[in-house]
Amino acid sequence: MASSKRDLLIDTAQNLFYQHGFKATGIDTILAESGVAKKTLYNHFASKEALIVACLNRRDQQLLTLLENNIERLAPTQQCEPELANIMAFFDALSHWINSDTFFGCMFINASAEYHDFDHPVHLACTEHKVLVIKLIEQQLGKLALTDRLATAKQLAILADGAIVGAHTTHDFESAIHAKSVARALLASQRQAA
Template identity: 70%
Template sequence: MTSRKRDLLIDTAQLLFYQQGFRATGIDTILASSGVAKKTLYNHFKSKEELIVACLRRRDQQLLALLKDKIEQFTPQQQCELEFAPIMAFFDGLDEWINSSAFFGCMFINASAEYHSQDHPVHLACNEHKEAVRQLIQQQLNGLALKDPLNLAKQLAMLADGAIVAAHTCNDATAAKRAKQMAYILLKQSL
């Protein structure tokens, strides 16, 4: 069972970590922004890294929910999109997020860059998220007569990550739209 203070700490830390970076954001900044006492923080989290992992897990839930919602609500705008509607919707969800005021790059790419040791709990949480995204993509491929759906899901996930990086580092607001076009080509070639 979670408490309101725990949720407040996660919400506050998540926003600060996302906007300012993980190592650059200190516990004192999180406490000052949240108004929560240090003792309360350490009652819920043993370390800053444990708080980071909690924030990443929350972000994972939020981002996957956004993408799943977009997939469920997809209305094809072109006839060619009907055939691959779920994947087209996935990239539309990515485009919506990238072009929102709440976009500061990928929290998971940022965290894994700061915590690069592959056995670190923060890095592991990032890897779990990327695997969950790949699985979401692969689920959307079910029912299509594809040559190698696992490999295609990995390619599409890589394409999505590339769009996120291009949008963030190059201020490319059209990155997800172009990734969607490339995804369509990959899908057609994989039949």
């Protein structure tokens, strides 16, 4: 029963934080929405920041799983060279998420903007997520002949973050498709150089 209360707190807080912001969402709002007592909350989390980190860790798992599943599903549908299929599918997976009714920007970009001290546990959780996204992108590069795979993955991650911010701030819900086009050109130029 105790773990279900913990999960309920994380689920409720995650939805509120994602839609309304971290500092703007108070503990009382989370308690009222979840129906959990304050004592129970503090039995599970030492502070609001500890709850935020737990939410970010949960979101990290959810988002990476969503992207991985969609890459696997969409890779066979790509009209490109087979070795490009996974990385092109990554941008389609991003587009799928951006165009869902559960998209409110990137929770990690939002959190790192509110907790900008690089050593803060919330900021560190955001950094860890972005490193994992870079690793996911690097994996999608498969056997492409590239001079510096990690540098390429970081460049593609910047395109992905730009697509997310573009969709969130300007409501350009084709931003991931635009990023995919730039990624294709970037990869073509890097493959020629390799």
